[in-house]
Amino acid sequence: MVLGGIDGSVSFRSLLEKAFESTKYKLVFHEDMDAWLKSHIVPILAMNAALFAKGGRLQEIARDKDTRTQIIAAIDEGFSVLEALGYTITPSGQAAFFRNHKRTASLALKIYHSVPVARLVDGSFEEIAAFFEAFADWKRKAGVPTPRFDDLEKQFFSSNKAESR
Incomplete structure (x- = not known):
């Protein structure tokens, strides 16, 4: 713990x-619990945004390589935002994994979205929306372009939250 x-x-x-x-x-x-928490928000946002965009269908993400690739790219962009603000990604292996082992990361996401337990750890629409709001402020301050992250955010807010659960 x-x-x-x-x-x-x-x-x-x-x-x-x-x-x-x-x-x-x-x-x-x-x-540095602040850095630890912010580092964990990034993958939570990317993975949950994709899940809502796919209407809560875990298997669809598991089968969709393009979505998994977008999640990985969005996570990388999110980490870049935090780094531009002076945060150290914690644990450091998390950033290295998504940046340097994209194929393995995609496989890990495929497996994760294939198992029913993934349903137990997803976030509520309101929780993820609040995280996006906080992250928007960090993005503005960092001035780092985040096109893949922004696209996932747009998909998230375009999803019908009632249908996504």
């Missing part, structure tokens, strides 16, 4: 460690 404070260390870390010492959970304290 990754834990951290938005403004630095967790002041009650010792209490958490004591509370979890006899459990199977491994606590990992991250010093």
Whole structure:
């Protein structure tokens, strides 16, 4: 379990460690939780936007290489926005995976969208819309072009949220 404070260390870390010492959970304290959270928003946005655009049909994404390619490109663009703002993508392997191993990333997305458990971790329309709103501000500040990300956002907002679930 990754834990951290938005403004630095967790002041009650010792209490958490004591509370979890006899459990199977491994606590990992991250010093830059803001970067960690923002780094996770990027793939959440891209994957959920595609899911809503496809009407919630996971298998359609699994079968559609162009959509998976767009998700990967959008994630790369999103990471570029964060990097332009001075954030370190965390974990760093996440950025390397989507940037340097596109075929493997596409296969991973294909598998992910083929299994029913994916339905349990998707976001609500309102949640994803709020993330897009926050990300729009970051994009403006960064000045980084994000054509694939923008296209997914447009598809997301054009989707009928009632039909997408």
